[in-house]
Amino acid sequence: MNLRDQHVLITGGSSGIGLALALAVAARGARVSLVGRDPAKLASARETIRAAHPSTAVFTAPADVSRAAEINAALAAAEKTHGPVDVLVTSAGVARPGYFEEVPVEVFERTMAVNYLGTVYPLKEVVPAMRRRRHGAVVLVSSGAGLCGLFGYTPYSPSKFALRGLAESLRAELQGSGVHVMIVYPPDTDTPQLAEENRTKPVETRALTAGAGLWSAEAVARATLDGLDRKRFAVTPGLPLTALYWLQSVLAPVLRWSFDRTARRARAAAGPSAR
């Protein structure tokens, strides 16, 4: 996709995968808008982009994507500055792994509110205008944990599965409209979110996710833009997640057996530190 002079708005653009994507689209001549909650993180991201690409127009707007009024106001402000959004990337997300019984119910509520509704709200704002203009793309950031339910991710996996259902339904509705729908399923990526996750991640979860390797945010951003260029619907960086995407249903019994064994071994190796 030619991104020159396109308005790319990225929720969660102040850090990690979102920031790497912002830098990558800035390198292609896009106008960039970033949304996140922390104004200091947004300011630092803007400086990072301007330092790398001095001619890039960067707009930032603080908002919590789980609050419709806040994200809608941020979108309106971004469009006032940069014009209609041509590409929306919903990268804002949270993950708090842990054993089901030990994770408070508020974490389940918050995870769904940020990861799922925090994607629905901005889509509801931009899709009608994109459809009218017969132009645009929306990129939903799911996760490998949105392809198969993983030990330790009872709040997170369902929120990322929900994005898959949303993307598949929306793709069908927007077929032929000129608006491209894409969903990305990143593997473990070296970002502040992963560092935060590692503080509460059960040993079993660590052992299971190690299989897909550790990606850099830049590599995930490259795979995402490559997918956008090729008008892919689903982007699955790396072979393990690509195999999981295509073969999940067929492989489910084998995967359950193998994952259960990995979890058992990790628990045994961890001794009393595991639950």
Ligand SMILES: NC(=O)c1ccc[n+]([C@@H]2O[C@H](COP(=O)([O-])OP(=O)(O)OC[C@H]3O[C@@H](n4cnc5c(N)ncnc54)[C@H](OP(=O)(O)O)[C@@H]3O)[C@@H](O)[C@H]2O)c1
């Ligand atoms: N890292 C991984 O291993 C991995 C793997 C698969 C999928 N993912 C997904 O990739 C996406 C990006 O994750 P990341 O690893 O790049 O995380 P990150 O570096 O922690 O960045 C998360 C971004 O989301 C923003 N954010 C969080 N909650 C928000 C909210 N309620 N409202 C608005 N902005 C919010 C953060 O800014 P503020 O804190 O200032 O709000 C930040 O800009 C997430 O959806 C994540 O689930 C990550």
